Amino acid sequence: MNTVTVGRRGPDVRSDLWVELELRKSGGIELSLKSKVDFMYGEANRKLVLDTLKTLGVQHARVDIEDTGALPFVIMARLETAVRRAMPGGKVSACLPEPGPSFALPSARDRWRRSRLYLPGNEPKFMLNARIHQPDAVILDIEDSVPPPDKDAALLLVRNALISVDFGDCERMVRINQLPRGLDEIGPLVKAGVNLILIPKCVSAEQVQAADKSISSALADFGARPSAFDVFLMPIVETCEGMFNAAAIVKASPRIVALTYGMEDYIADLGGIKTPAGLESLWARSQVVNAAKAAEVQAIDTVFADVSDIPGLEASCAAAKTLGFEGKGCIHPRQIPVVNNAFTPSETEIRRAQDVVRAFKDAQSKGRNVVALGSKMIDPPVVQRALRTIELAISAGRLAADWDSAPSPPAGSTER
Amino acid sequence: MKLVKNALGRLVPTDVNGKPQVPYQGVNQHRPEARKAAPLVRSCADYAESGNKLVPDLKAALAKAGVKDGMTISTHHHFRDGDLLANQLFTACAELGLKDLMWFPSAAFPCHQPLTKLLDSGVLHHIEGSLNGPLGDYCTQGRMRGLGVLRSHGGRAQAIQDGEVHIDCAVIAAPAADAFGNANGVHGPSACGSLYFALADSTYAEKVIVCTDNLVPFPCVPWQIQGNNVDHVVKLDRIGDPAKIVSGTTQITRSPDRLYIAELTARFIRDSGIMRDGFSFQAGAGGTALAFAVYLRDMMKQAGVKARFIRAGSNKHLVEMLEQGLTDYILDGQTFDLDGVRSMRDNPRHVATSPFTSYSFHGKGNFASMVDVVVLGATEVDVNFNANVVTHSDGRLLHGIGGWQNCLYGKCVILALPAFRDRLPVIVDQVTTLCGPGELIDVVVTERGIAVNPLRQDLLDAVKGSGLPIRPLQDIKAEVEALCGKPGKPKLTDKVVAAVKWVDGTVLDSVYQLP
Numbered sequence: 001m002n003t004v005t006v007g008r009r010g011p012d013v014r015s016d017l018w019v020e021l022e023l024r025k026s027g028g029i030e031l032s033l034k035s036k037v038d039f040m041y042g043e044a045n046r047k048l049v050l051d052t053l054k055t056l057g058v059q060h061a062r063v064d065i066e067d068t069g070a071l072p073f074v075i076m077a078r079l080e081t082a083v084r085r086a087m088p089g090g091k092v093s094a095c096l097p098e099p100g101p102s103f104a105l106p107s108a109r110d111r112w113r114r115s116r117l118y119l120p121g122n123e124p125k126f127m128l129n130a131r132i133h134q135p136d137a138v139i140l141d142i143e144d145s146v147p148p149p150d151k152d153a154a155l156l157l158v159r160n161a162l163i164s165v166d167f168g169d170c171e172r173m174v175r176i177n178q179l180p181r182g183l184d185e186i187g188p189l190v191k192a193g194v195n196l197i198l199i200p201k202c203v204s205a206e207q208v209q210a211a212d213k214s215i216s217s218a219l220a221d222f223g224a225r226p227s228a229f230d231v232f233l234m235p236i237v238e239t240c241e242g243m244f245n246a247a248a249i250v251k252a253s254p255r256i257v258a259l260t261y262g263m264e265d266y267i268a269d270l271g272g273i274k275t276p277a278g279l280e281s282l283w284a285r286s287q288v289v290n291a292a293k294a295a296e297v298q299a300i301d302t303v304f305a306d307v308s309d310i311p312g313l314e315a316s317c318a319a320a321k322t323l324g325f326e327g328k329g330c331i332h333p334r335q336i337p338v339v340n341n342a343f344t345p346s347e348t349e350i351r352r353a354q355d356v357v358r359a360f361k362d363a364q365s366k367g368r369n370v371v372a373l374g375s376k377m378i379d380p381p382v383v384q385r386a387l388r389t390i391e392l393a394i395s396a397g398r399l400a401a402d403w404d405s406a407p408s409p410p411a412g413s414t415e416r
Numbered sequence: 417m418k419l420v421k422n423a424l425g426r427l428v429p430t431d432v433n434g435k436p437q438v439p440y441q442g443v444n445q446h447r448p449e450a451r452k453a454a455p456l457v458r459s460c461a462d463y464a465e466s467g468n469k470l471v472p473d474l475k476a477a478l479a480k481a482g483v484k485d486g487m488t489i490s491t492h493h494h495f496r497d498g499d500l501l502a503n504q505l506f507t508a509c510a511e512l513g514l515k516d517l518m519w520f521p522s523a524a525f526p527c528h529q530p531l532t533k534l535l536d537s538g539v540l541h542h543i544e545g546s547l548n549g550p551l552g553d554y555c556t557q558g559r560m561r562g563l564g565v566l567r568s569h570g571g572r573a574q575a576i577q578d579g580e581v582h583i584d585c586a587v588i589a590a591p592a593a594d595a596f597g598n599a600n601g602v603h604g605p606s607a608c609g610s611l612y613f614a615l616a617d618s619t620y621a622e623k624v625i626v627c628t629d630n631l632v633p634f635p636c637v638p639w640q641i642q643g644n645n646v647d648h649v650v651k652l653d654r655i656g657d658p659a660k661i662v663s664g665t666t667q668i669t670r671s672p673d674r675l676y677i678a679e680l681t682a683r684f685i686r687d688s689g690i691m692r693d694g695f696s697f698q699a700g701a702g703g704t705a706l707a708f709a710v711y712l713r714d715m716m717k718q719a720g721v722k723a724r725f726i727r728a729g730s731n732k733h734l735v736e737m738l739e740q741g742l743t744d745y746i747l748d749g750q751t752f753d754l755d756g757v758r759s760m761r762d763n764p765r766h767v768a769t770s771p772f773t774s775y776s777f778h779g780k781g782n783f784a785s786m787v788d789v790v791v792l793g794a795t796e797v798d799v800n801f802n803a804n805v806v807t808h809s810d811g812r813l814l815h816g817i818g819g820w821q822n823c824l825y826g827k828c829v830i831l832a833l834p835a836f837r838d839r840l841p842v843i844v845d846q847v848t849t850l851c852g853p854g855e856l857i858d859v860v861v862t863e864r865g866i867a868v869n870p871l872r873q874d875l876l877d878a879v880k881g882s883g884l885p886i887r888p889l890q891d892i893k894a895e896v897e898a899l900c901g902k903p904g905k906p907k908l909t910d911k912v913v914a915a916v917k918w919v920d921g922t923v924l925d926s927v928y929q930l931p
Contacts, residue, residue, distance in 0.1 A: 014838050037839050039810040040903040069838030071900060101898075128899065129673045132863045166899070333672035 317342030453579030498660025546816020564914030570775025597646025604630030609751030669703030801854030
């Protein structure tokens with residue numbers, strides 16, 4: 001029995017490739033290719049399939065394909081998965097697609113991570129237009145959104161997507177599988193230019209160190225990467241043990257730029273009951289924020305599950321912001337503008353921060369140590385916070401970088 | 417078949433179903449000179465003084481109307497995919513032994529699939545009207561005897577008025593009618609909205625039969641169809657299922673990508689200054705075109721702007737806008753859901769319109785050209801903004817033209833489209849079938865940016881500095897090709913199976929048989 005299948009087919013499937021592969025001893029390649037887009041890409045697809053099989057070292061096989069408009073990176077990933085499945089333990093060399101415009105674009109430690117759009121790692125159709133909805137990051141997920149039998153297919157699809165799909169300015173994140181399995185996934189992802197790896201169900205500093213080591217060795221293997229490149233880590237704590245160890249986890253590697261948590265798994269582990277008020281998770285959320293801030297990294301809130309409840313999402317974002325979170329995961333594009341807006345300083349916040357900073361500079365220029373705004377004393381941390389707000393407002397495009405030299409806006413200017 | 421190149425360089429037949437044709441001459445270049453067509457003079461003395469025109473069944477009505485082999489019979493799409501009349505009607509024709517009939521529907525739908533059997537058996541000779549689904553396949557497979565003729569709603573009225581198409585017998589499905597023949601679409605268990613797609617037929621056809629499942633005592637008011645134009649009335653068990661007027665192209669999309677396109681479209685209308693007090697807009701069929709109205713509504717509310725009128729395709733969302741005072745009027749060509757039907761019946765500001773008032777080339781003006789902005793769909797658009805709405809990029813017939821061509825006369829015409837569908841590019845070098853000249857198409861909104869026709873420098877100026885992603889159409893095309901790969905050309909035969917008419921009756925393009 002040497003017949004394997006990969007990918008999906010059927011009337012509801014789009015942009016995927018279903019492959020049935022039977023390796024043979026002789027007879028060359030017997031290819032049957034049915035495609036929805038045959039009249040435009042039939043010849044190109046045939047050539048790509050044959051070339052890919054050749055690169056993968058397949059000389060004799062029966063290959064049945066049903067194509068629902070798969071792009072080349074999908075076709076190559078599906079074929080490679082099929083060949084690997086047909087030769088378990090065999091030596092198969094990777095067959096990589098042409099790099100796209102966002103391949104290996106570096107990220108930055110302190111960039112915005114307000115919204116991160118989760119994309120199921122084995123579903124090609126959602127990947128192509130993800131950047132259009134302008135999340136700060138995309139998370140290609142090969143953990144919970146991928147059923148166990150498809151993990152291998154999802155890893156190769158995500159690897160190829162990282163290389164080929166234009167994710168624009170989005171930071172390219174991947175949520176790997178729980179360690180230790182996830183450690184084996186790091187190498188191919190690093191070589192495909194991933195910016196950040198999420199470690200799910202993280203419970204200890206040792207796990208983070210193991211992931212860090214895998215990244216470093218993958219980077220060392222891969223000399224061709226731009227020197228400025230770095231790969232970051234974001235642990236997800238989702239258990240009571242993880243919560244307790246959060247402070248150690250977040251300090252376990254200099255690659256960590258943010259800490260987040262998973263609500264559902266945590267509540268299950270806790271044996272608590274999820275309520276709208278969320279008192280059951282208040283300690284955990286505060287623990288995440290405190291651990292993150294103690295290590296000078298970003299604290300990111302969990303996802304909001306009801307995609308149709310926009311007022312609920314707004315309230316959830318506001319509550320998270322109050323606690324000190326700086327962003328939130330998104331499971332649907334419609335959540336992105338709401339989340340981006342919530343975690344960007346509002347006009348009111350910006351105006352207040354401008355007043356504080358002006359008062360601070362005024363005091364400085366007059367050689368005074370005490371800053372006052374009207375009749376109110378301003379403490380140094382308030383000034384620090386105002387400076388941070390101004391910095392964020394400028395980087396979000398809501399305030400000109402030279403706002404300080406421009407005349408102050410007329411009183412009562414309206415909020416957006 | 418002789419083909420000639422028309423003003424846009426497309427090869428078109430000089431003869432369609434035995435009638436000589438004028439190739440497309442350019443926008444507003446063609447002026448036919450003749451008297452309008454008319455049916456024979458009638459005398460009321462030949463009709464019962466009681467006003468009772470009831471006949472027992474369809475067969476009796478067809479016999480009384482003198483329907484013979486080779487005649488042209490029309491029906492209408494007020495029930496869209498829920499139409500139950502056409503299949504009954506042509507089954508009756510088959511039982512009468514009639515042959516070689518031409519069906520002249522205002523639109524056909526997948527529910528008319530059984531008619532392929534009557535095309536096979538010879539009861540029907542050919543169809544002049546929108547062809548999609550099973551009937552579209554029948555045509556593009558080269559199985560129909562005559563040529564398909566695809567006309568816009570306005571083009572259909574034009575062809576009736578100038579005599580290009582002579583209707584021997586119009587059969588009108590009416591949700592409410594009296595025995596004299598007065599009829600409307602707003603009352604009764606099958607209420608579907610307006611009957612005005614049948615208005616031209618009722619006045620120009622040689623014979624007119626009204627079929628109803630809801631016979632009311634005289635007078636049936638409002639009389640959208642007037643009994644003095646009607647020859648016979650038939651009571652049927654069922655004429656249509658109004659629940660099915662909500663067909664695929666009339667529901668708001670749920671795709672996040674399409675919703676983004678809809679939102680961009682609304683922002684363009686706002687930021688270009690078109691959205692201002694007293695403006696007017698039209699939303700076409702197609703999920704994205706409908707969704708844009710919902711975004712525009714919110715922007716109008718926020719800005720405190722009110723429209724003078726909305727051209728529709730009415731649906732729940734537009735009715736809400738009317739009821740909330742966001743527009744003074746809905747001028748409605750057809751209702752797309754039951755909220756639209758209710759509103760048309762109960763709200764005097766929800767006005768039923770006909771292709772005469774809004775679309776016919778032989779009108780003394782039409783108000784398509786008075787609408788400030790229209791948002792439409794399309795299957796393809798080329799780099800010169802020429803667009804296709806009838807065929808898929810592999811050449812299969814996919815949609816009717818509907819009011820699409822007529823709407824191109826709006827002051828700002830926006831196509832709201834995804835830049836590709838399942839790897840198939842929507843922006844192409846040359847459209848498979850040309851349905852709309854690019855000079856009339858002003859803006860193409862895709863998820864990858866907004867392209868403004870260079871002919872509309874005024875619009876380009878209006879959105880300068882708005883932050884909208886304005887890009888040349890060629891750039892969007894290049895981006896999609898980098899993603900999907902350079903597409904090959906679909907292979908079609910050189911046998912013409914259908915002609916696409918322009919609104920003035922000239923031939924704009926040909927549809928070819930599939931290999």
